[in-house]
Amino acid sequence: MTTTTAIATLIGREYLRVSIDTSGYERSNDDQHDENAYVTADNGITLVGQPYRDVGSASRFALKERDDFVRLMADLEANTFGAQVLVMWENSRGSRQPREWLDLIDACQARGVKIFITTHARLYDLDKWRDRHALQEESLKAAAASEETSERVTRTLASNARKGKPHGLIPYGFRRTYTKVRNSKGRLVTRPEAQLPEPPEALNVIDLFVRLRAGESFQVIADDWATRGIVSRDGVPFSPQSLSQMARKISYVGKRVITKTVQDPETGKRKKIVTGEVDAAWPAVADFDGSPMDAEEFVTLFTEVQAMLKDPQRRTNPGGGAKHDFTMTVRCDQCGGPITVTAHLSADGEQVYACRDKGCVRLSEKDELDNYLTRHVHGWLARPDVYERIGSAEDPAELRSVRAQLTAKRTALEETRTAEPESLAEERRLARREERLETEVKELEEREQSLTRPNPLEELFPAGPAGTVAQRWEATDVPARRAIVALLFSPEVMGQVRIKRVADSDSEAVRDRVKWVTAA
Structure with a gap:
């Protein structure tokens, strides 16, 4: 060990890192700094400059980049570190990856920078082979501990996932109860016990899905929730993007996804x-008691709703507030792009239809x-066969079978x-079986979606034949009318509507500029 006298005039700079861990043995960056300052002062090292700070794992299993570690290495390489000693609370704060740790040791040695480990109360002089060897050995121990912890955690998480136990952040609409248990090291830790609906939030979740099925956009729902004071648990109004993510959570139907970590090639x-x-x-x-549906x-x-969200024909309106029945469905006959309403091309500010993509x-x-x-x-919807088409849209027997x-x-x-395969041959056989089953599941999911896809015409005909179509049309909101138009204005139904240029039309009359394209 180097004596206090030998290091009495050294200047040090810290690298602080803390993993997200509930074990109770971690130290926050501020706690590490306080302990570093106390121990280095006793060992004659003066801390200067702003510490390098990171929050996240230093193991090879980490998914997040450690920005300040990268900056530390860059400063050492550029000789702008500005101190004689690199101070760390313990060596695993630097890295649990042997190659990365060796690079750090080499960079420090090349610049004449020593390393002080607070938990060791020791200054390592990298020009001395014993000190270098000691730090290299410590890095291997840290890597082994990281590997062991990763395998144990991976096994536990995989087991919990297969059992459908809750994990991660609590989804909006649920609450959790917890229990105290002792882990494998005998420490008392808190673990989730049950996840149950939280009625006030759950009612909002149900409202979201009901309104999406009715054809409302995420923007319209977000605006309405903001007006009603419905906010997230952080007190922030829900955005259309956050509602979109919420609408895709299978946790709402008592399901849990299984994930695995892979390396991006x-x-x-x-x-x-x-x-x-x-x-x-x-x-x-x-x-839950009081729910509007079971x-x-x-x-x-x-x-x-999932079928609606996955439907490639579904049209979204990121700008929110859809006001026109036919925009984005009617197409330009020249380039095939969507026709939208704009006032920018009109000298008097009147709204006009125009090709959105190229202005053709x-x-x-x-x-x-x-x-x-x-x-x-209205004429097509008033036909007597329309309601029959709606009534026979789904085959319950086939849906149950699928x-x-x-x-x-x-x-x-x-x-x-x-x-768990017992041989290479069995592993290959299981891989082929997994690939085949994935294909079959995907095909069945697509068939299920086609059998359960909501028909937007049910907004007009909820319980019987059409009656007065015009009155029902006016009573239907714009998002639902747009969904109906998108369904009808397809080549297989009424035909795709295209707007021709005046030069390609018999006259300037609207009826002559409209082209109906039907399926062959």
Whole structure:
């Protein structure tokens, strides 16, 4: 050990890092700084400058870049470190990766920088082989501890995932109860015990799905929730993006995703991917006293909304507040791009229809085109066969059969993924079986979506034949009308509506500039 006299005039600079850990043995960056300052003062080292600070794992399993560690290495390489000693609370704060730790040792040695480890109360002189060897040996111990911890945590998380236990942040709409247990090291820790619906929040979740099925946009719902004072647990109003993420959480129907960490072949970084889902140990978000629907009804609602969100024909409106029935559905006959309403191309500020992408087409008679297309929609909806088409949209028997097959295939897929092969041949066989089952599950999911996809026309005909279509049309909100128009104005139904240039039309009249493209 180097004596206090030998290091009495040294200047030190800290690297502080703390992992996110609930073990009770971690020290925050501020705690590390306080202890560093106390011990270095006793050993004749004066701390200067702003410490390098990171929060996150230093192991090879880390998913997050440590920005200040990168800056530390850059400063050492550029000889701008500005101190004679690198001070760390313990050596694993620097890195648990042997190669990275060796690079740090080499960079310090090349610049004549010593390393002081507070928990050792020792200054390491890297020009002395014994000191270098001691730090290298410590790095191997830290790496081994990291590997052991990672394997133990991975096994535990995988087991919990297969059992459907709650993990991570509590989804909005739920609450958790906790219990005290002793872990493998005998320490008393807090673990989740149960996850249950939180009625006030759960009602908002149900409201979200009901309104999405009715055709409302995320922006409209977000604006309404903000007006009503519905905010997140952080007190922040919900954005359309946060509502979109919420609408896709399978935890709301008592399911849990299974993930695994893989290495990205392009970036070399580790990332998490979803490999499947299992029944969770918690109920659906609608399973509570006072819920407006039972759990089974909510699962059906959730499935219908997922079909809507995954539908490639679904149109979104990031700007919010859809005001026009036909924008984005009517197309430009020249380039095929969507037609939208704008006032920028009109000298008097009147709204006109124009090609959004290239400006190929412009039609000033907006109201006339709206009336023309609306009359065609009303005429088609008034046909006596329309209601029959709606009533026969779903085959319950086939849907039940598909869902039963899907459950069986998902179970087989999960069993295949968790199986432990006893030989290389068996591993290859399981891999081929997993690939086949994944394909079959995907095909069944697509079939389920096609059988459960909500028909937007049900907004007009909830309980019987059409009646007075015009009155029902006016009573339907714009998002629902847009969904109906998108369904009708397809080549397989009424035909895709395209707007021609005047030069390509028989006259400037609206009816002559409209082109109906039907399926061959």
